[in-house]
Amino acid sequence: AEVKKIAVIAGDGIGPEVVAEAEKVLKRTEELFGYKFETEHALFGGIAIDEKGTPLPQETLEVCQKADAVLLGAVGGPKWDNNPKELRPETGLLGIRKALGLFSNLRPAVVFDCLKDASTLKPEVLEGTDLIVVRELTGGIYFGEKYRRDTEQGQEAVDTCAYNVSEVERIVRQAFVIAQKRRKKLASVDKANVLETSRLWREVVNRVAPEYPDVELEHVLVDNCAMQLLRRPASFDVIVTENMFGDILSDEAAMLTGSIGMLSSASLGEGSFGLYEPVHGSAPDIAGQNLANPIATILSVALMFRMTFGYADAADAIEAAVADVLNAGHRTGDIAVDKSQAVGTKEMGDLIVAAI
Amino acid sequence: AEVKKIAVIAGDGIGPEVVAEAEKVLKRTEELFGYKFETEHALFGGIAIDEKGTPLPQETLEVCQKADAVLLGAVGGPKWDNNPKELRPETGLLGIRKALGLFSNLRPAVVFDCLKDASTLKPEVLEGTDLIVVRELTGGIYFGEKYRRDTEQGQEAVDTCAYNVSEVERIVRQAFVIAQKRRKKLASVDKANVLETSRLWREVVNRVAPEYPDVELEHVLVDNCAMQLLRRPASFDVIVTENMFGDILSDEAAMLTGSIGMLSSASLGEGSFGLYEPVHGSAPDIAGQNLANPIATILSVALMFRMTFGYADAADAIEAAVADVLNAGHRTGDIAVDKSQAVGTKEMGDLIVAAI
Ligand SMILES: CC(C)[C@H](C(=O)O)[C@@H](O)C(=O)O
Ligand SMILES: CC(C)[C@H](C(=O)O)[C@@H](O)C(=O)O
Numbered sequence: 001a002e003v004k005k006i007a008v009i010a011g012d013g014i015g016p017e018v019v020a021e022a023e024k025v026l027k028r029t030e031e032l033f034g035y036k037f038e039t040e041h042a043l044f045g046g047i048a049i050d051e052k053g054t055p056l057p058q059e060t061l062e063v064c065q066k067a068d069a070v071l072l073g074a075v076g077g078p079k080w081d082n083n084p085k086e087l088r089p090e091t092g093l094l095g096i097r098k099a100l101g102l103f104s105n106l107r108p109a110v111v112f113d114c115l116k117d118a119s120t121l122k123p124e125v126l127e128g129t130d131l132i133v134v135r136e137l138t139g140g141i142y143f144g145e146k147y148r149r150d151t152e153q154g155q156e157a158v159d160t161c162a163y164n165v166s167e168v169e170r171i172v173r174q175a176f177v178i179a180q181k182r183r184k185k186l187a188s189v190d191k192a193n194v195l196e197t198s199r200l201w202r203e204v205v206n207r208v209a210p211e212y213p214d215v216e217l218e219h220v221l222v223d224n225c226a227m228q229l230l231r232r233p234a235s236f237d238v239i240v241t242e243n244m245f246g247d248i249l250s251d252e253a254a255m256l257t258g259s260i261g262m263l264s265s266a267s268l269g270e271g272s273f274g275l276y277e278p279v280h281g282s283a284p285d286i287a288g289q290n291l292a293n294p295i296a297t298i299l300s301v302a303l304m305f306r307m308t309f310g311y312a313d314a315a316d317a318i319e320a321a322v323a324d325v326l327n328a329g330h331r332t333g334d335i336a337v338d339k340s341q342a343v344g345t346k347e348m349g350d351l352i353v354a355a356i
Numbered sequence: 357a358e359v360k361k362i363a364v365i366a367g368d369g370i371g372p373e374v375v376a377e378a379e380k381v382l383k384r385t386e387e388l389f390g391y392k393f394e395t396e397h398a399l400f401g402g403i404a405i406d407e408k409g410t411p412l413p414q415e416t417l418e419v420c421q422k423a424d425a426v427l428l429g430a431v432g433g434p435k436w437d438n439n440p441k442e443l444r445p446e447t448g449l450l451g452i453r454k455a456l457g458l459f460s461n462l463r464p465a466v467v468f469d470c471l472k473d474a475s476t477l478k479p480e481v482l483e484g485t486d487l488i489v490v491r492e493l494t495g496g497i498y499f500g501e502k503y504r505r506d507t508e509q510g511q512e513a514v515d516t517c518a519y520n521v522s523e524v525e526r527i528v529r530q531a532f533v534i535a536q537k538r539r540k541k542l543a544s545v546d547k548a549n550v551l552e553t554s555r556l557w558r559e560v561v562n563r564v565a566p567e568y569p570d571v572e573l574e575h576v577l578v579d580n581c582a583m584q585l586l587r588r589p590a591s592f593d594v595i596v597t598e599n600m601f602g603d604i605l606s607d608e609a610a611m612l613t614g615s616i617g618m619l620s621s622a623s624l625g626e627g628s629f630g631l632y633e634p635v636h637g638s639a640p641d642i643a644g645q646n647l648a649n650p651i652a653t654i655l656s657v658a659l660m661f662r663m664t665f666g667y668a669d670a671a672d673a674i675e676a677a678v679a680d681v682l683n684a685g686h687r688t689g690d691i692a693v694d695k696s697q698a699v700g701t702k703e704m705g706d707l708i709v710a711a712i
Contacts, residue, residue, distance in 0.1 A: 090549040120481040120586050141497075141517060146552035154521035157556035161497060161517065165510030191600075193446045196502035200513035226582070226604045227611040230476050244547075247579045248604055255583040 003036040004309055007067035009060070012046040012089065013282025014292035014345075015073025021294035021349030022071060022301050028353045029305075029314045040067065044096070045075025045089040045282075055092025061099055069308040070100075070275040071300065074282035097137050101269035104171055105135040105246065106178070107279065109253040112262050114326045115335060119258025121233070126257070128234035132182070133253055134175040135246025137267055139167045140197070142243045163197045163242065168204040174268075175240035176212040185216045185237035189225045189245055201242060222249070229253055254279050261293045261334045264300035266307055274308045276300040290344035293332040295322055298352055321355035359392040360665055363423035365416070368402040368445065369638025370648035370701075371429025377650035377705030378427060378657050384709045385661075385670045396423065400452070401431025401445040401638075411448025417455055425664040426456075426631040429653065430638035453493050457625035460527055461491040461602065462534070463635065465609040468618050470682045471691060475614025477589070482613070484590035488538070489609055490531040491602025493623055495523045496553070498599045519553045519598065524560040530624075531596035532568040541572045541593035545581045545601055557598060578605070585609055610635050617649045617690045620656035622663055630664045632656040646700035649688040651678055654708055677711035 008023065010016040026037050042060040049055050055075075064070050076089040085091055096102075110130050111119065119126050144160030172188070179186040188205045190198035202219060209217050220228065222245045229236070229252055241249060254260045263279040278296030286292055302318040305311035330351050336342040343351070364379065366372040382393050398416040405411050411431075420426050432445040441447055452458075466486050467475070475482050500516030528544070535542040544561045546554035558575060565573050576584065578601045585592070585608055597605060610616050619635040634652030642648055658674040661667035686707050692698040699707065 088549065094550070120478055121476050122478055125476040141515075142550055144514075148552065148556070151520055153523065155556065156518055156520035157552040158500075159497075159517045159551045159553050161515045162512055164507055164512040167509070191603075193444065194450070194498055195515045196504065196513040197515050200504070200511065223603045223607040226608040227616075230586075230608065230611045244600075245604075247547075248582045248601075251579040252582040252586065252608065255586045260583075 001035050003038050005067040006037055006039045007064045007070040008039045008041045009044040009070060009072045011044055011073040011075040012077050013074055013284040013287040015282055017292050017345045018294040018297040019073040021345060022297040024349050024353050025298050025301050025318060028356050032356060033314045035311060045092050046077050046080045049080055049087050055089050056095040064100055069304050072275055072277035076282050077284040102267040102275055103138045104174055104268045105137040106266045107133040107250040109257045111257045112259045115259045119256060121256050129257060131236040131253060132238050133246055133250040134178060134238060134240040135250055136171045136242045139163050140243035161197050163200060165204055168201050172205050172208055172240055175238055176215055179215045179238040183237040184214055187218050187220050187236055187239045189220050189222050189239055189241035191222050225249060226252060262295050264296050264303050266303050272308045276304040290346055291333050292345045293334045294345050294349050317356050321352050324355045325351045357391050359394050361423040362393055362395045363420045363426045364395045364397045365400040365426060365428045367400055367429040367431040368433050369430055369640040369643040371638055373648050373701045374650040374653040375429040377701060378653040380705050380709050381654050381657050381674060384712050388712060389670045391667060401448055402433055402436045405436055405443050411445050412451040420456055425660050428631055428633035432638050433640040458623040458631055459494045460530055460624045461493040462622045463489045463606040465613045467613045468615045471615045475612060477612050485613060487592040487609060488594050489602060489606040490534060490594060490596040491606055492527045492598045495519050496599035517553050519556060521560055524557050528561050528564055528596055531594055532571055535571045535594040539593040540570055543574050543576045543592055543595045545576050545578050545595055545597035547578050581605060582608060618651050620652050620659050622659050628664045632660040646702055647689050648701045649690045650701050650705050673712050677708050680711045681707045
């Protein structure tokens with residue numbers, strides 16, 4: 001098989017531990033399915049600040065640009081929280097998204113059967129919840145002009161939120177296509193009763209919608225969406241929205257599943273290139289103790305196989321292995337009912353590798 | 357007693373019906389407590405568009421400006437949804453906030469005992485939830501410059517989000533004072549890892565915090581707050597945040613209580629002037645059928661008595677009357693388990709009036 005290049009960015013906190021287990025899974029699928037992967041490690045986030053003086057070193061960007069896909073662990077931690085902006089892990093995250101043209105963030109929020117009691121929602125409300133938030137990732141208020149200026153009322157800070165037609169159109173079309181492959185329902189979320197960018201957003205959605213006649217479209221205002229996610233989570237299929245709203249709503253959606261330690265995400269650009277990472281953070285409090293749950297990162301590998309490489313067989317096998325291990329009752333501390341029976345990060349990785 | 361002037365804006369949909377019940381309550385407190393109210397009705401929202409060609413007629417603004425407080429029912433409906441911006445009810449809402457200088461929106465989210473099963477959250481998670489969102493209401497991306505322009509990538513829309521030090525300081529100080537009178541915990545919500553306005557916001561919070569040493573302060577990122585509201589709602593006391601984040605989070609917080617039909621809100625400026633309204637919308641589908649629940653509007657009167665007039669005795673009496681009527685088992689359709697036993701809007705109003 002053709003050799004696929006994977007840039008591996010372990011990052012900070014529990015990042016290196018969970019990524020190590022995902023790499024075991026990569027190895028095992030090479031043996032079983034005959035695929036060939038070439039991994040190259042690169043520094044990113046806090047560790048890159050410490051070792052290279054910048055969260056996103058040029059070499060790291062080059063490693064990613066030469067690769068077919070990127071596997072990311074997690075970045076950030078209190079150590080860098082009070083740094084100036086250029087020396088913060090988040091700045092690296094925004095930088096890598098922009099530099100790699102990753103304009104779309106897919107955040108599936110599904111309920112794992114064995115974890116449904118972990119949700120704070122009632123089981124009957126959660127029943128059947130399986131949605132995906134498609135978040136625009138390289139535009140809006142995240143990347144608009146930002147500055148301070150002096151006014152008569154004291155210093156003023158300004159952020160600019162801008163979207164052009166092409167930026168909206170590419171993400172909206174992608175969401176329609178994703179909906180066509182799922183339950184064919186799309187909720188476009190905006191604040192068109194207040195924002196000009198939202199009015200443009202809604203115009204574009206309405207213009208392209210007739211090209212996807214099999215998809216049922218609803219427009220939902222962002223405040224209402226925050227409510228409806230709580231009231232009727234199972235009724236959503238695909239939600240598409242701009243960067244800032246997507247940040248908030250995808251976290252709300254993830255949390256309501258109760259499965260946040262198990263969720264993976266994909267950031268995509270044009271073509272098949274993608275960056276894959278768990279939804280959870282770097283959890284510095286449990287880092288280096290073999291306590292982290294590697295499942296979200298392992299499932300990120302499955303997502304990469306499916307979306308970037310088209311290796312559906314291996315993706316299926318990994319997902320089935322995770323399900324088998326969970327069904328057999330194995331749990332890391334975060335998802336164990338009886339913590340004394342919990343297995344460690346490495347043991348969970350080994351169990352999944354053995355089950356593939 | 358001194359005559360208090362109340363501007364009454366019934367608005368659209370169920371607005372006139374719920375406001376009529378609140379006015380009965382006003383009358384009854386005059387008789388019982390010797391207070392004197394002078395009410396003046398004014399057109400606002402959709403009905404003002406229909407009758408005066410603008411959502412916020414100059415006369416309405418003058419009625420409000422001469423008053424000591426404003427009681428608002430609800431505005432909006434599908435009839436006006438596709439109007440151009442100047443002819444939309446929301447535009448009136450933004451206009452009245454700005455014109456009356458209502459920079460602060462207080463949205464208490466409490467769980468009514470008789471409604472705790474109506475929440476989609478598990479009762480054990482909801483237990484003890486009693487929080488208030490203090491939302492900045494006249495700044496940020498809602499009121500910043502908005503425009504379109506042509507670019508090489510097609511038309512672009514722009515919204516500007518701006519905050520100056522004084523705008524942040526007045527709302528933050530108000531939130532600290534509110535926290536001092538409650539459980540002394542303040543969560544300031546921002547996106548300081550991305551936005552310049554949020555960094556200014558956080559600087560101001562940190563600068564004034566030492567003046568309120570009895571209040572325990574935490575900074576929470578907006579995406580994390582959307583999650584924590586679901587995970588640990590009872591741990592929040594006062595949440596203070598900017599306009600757009602407050603719009604989303606206050607609706608999320610209201611919905612998780614399960615009591616949305618019962619929640620009231622206050623919009624305040626400098627001094628004691630305030631505008632009071634139910635959190636729910638105009639519910640055009642049930643308008644004019646004597647089906648609406650008037651409790652949130654009646655509780656808005658109690659809030660007005662407490663916050664603008666300092667009539668704690670009458671406010672207590674109204675709140676106690678609502679509790680008595682609910683404890684006696686009376687319900688409007690929206691909160692009734694057995695809908696066939698539900699009472700109408702007028703009957704609920706009469707029951708509460710009788711119980712004061
Ligand atoms: C760390 C932060 C800049 C980032 C974002 O807001 O995009 C994070 O919250 C995310 O969702 O990936
Ligand atoms: C109708 C709309 C403009 C308004 C807002 O976003 O402020 C509403 O959602 C609210 O919260 O009062």
